[in-house]
Amino acid sequence: MTDQHPWQDWQRFSADQNIHQGICRIYDAIGQAITQKGPTCWASGKCCNFNAYGHLLYVTGLEIAWYVQQLPADTDVTVDLKAPCPFQIDGLCSTHDIRPLGCRVYFCQQGTQDWQQDLYEQFQQQLIELHKQHDIPYAYMEWRYGLSEALDNRFVNG
Numbered sequence: 001m002t003d004q005h006p007w008q009d010w011q012r013f014s015a016d017q018n019i020h021q022g023i024c025r026i027y028d029a030i031g032q033a034i035t036q037k038g039p040t041c042w043a044s045g046k047c048c049n050f051n052a053y054g055h056l057l058y059v060t061g062l063e064i065a066w067y068v069q070q071l072p073a074d075t076d077v078t079v080d081l082k083a084p085c086p087f088q089i090d091g092l093c094s095t096h097d098i099r100p101l102g103c104r105v106y107f108c109q110q111g112t113q114d115w116q117q118d119l120y121e122q123f124q125q126q127l128i129e130l131h132k133q134h135d136i137p138y139a140y141m142e143w144r145y146g147l148s149e150a151l152d153n154r155f156v157n158g
């Protein structure tokens with residue numbers, strides 16, 4: 001696969017402690033904001049079974065590079081662009097602590113969509129600011145597509 005995105009740059013940036021901490025701070029803050037909203041998760045698995053439920057997840061390249069760096073070194077998954085997220089196991093996220101912003105904010109519970117959108121925009125803006133502060137190239141892409149590229153590039157370049 002060609003290096004269509006600057007994965008080496010994102011890997012280097014996401015290993016920087018300041019950027020690592022910045023990402024963790026944003027994830028902690030969205031976690032607290034969601035706790036205050038009090039949505040219910042029934043572990044239906046819908047959120048990660050994209051094609052079946054007509055829901056797509058978009059993530060920044062930096063977050064994907066960071067996520068891949070947090071995975072155990074021997075992680076060996078195949079990303080199928082038509083299948084659910086490869087990290088969903090028995091309907092649950094197997095990487096709950098490191099899941100990206102879009103995964104943290106999405107709930108299939110009816111009546112939560114308005115605040116989800118507001119929170120998503122607010123925290124996505126914080127991610128954009130993090131990119132600007134550190135002069136990080138910005139790109140936003142479909143999760144499985146980006147994951148596939150990042151994993152390929154991790155094994156080639158990591």
Ligand code: SF4
Nearest residue numbers: 048085087088093103
């Ligand atoms: S990382 Fe976890 S929450 Fe996000 S799509 Fe994959 S299984 Fe679902």
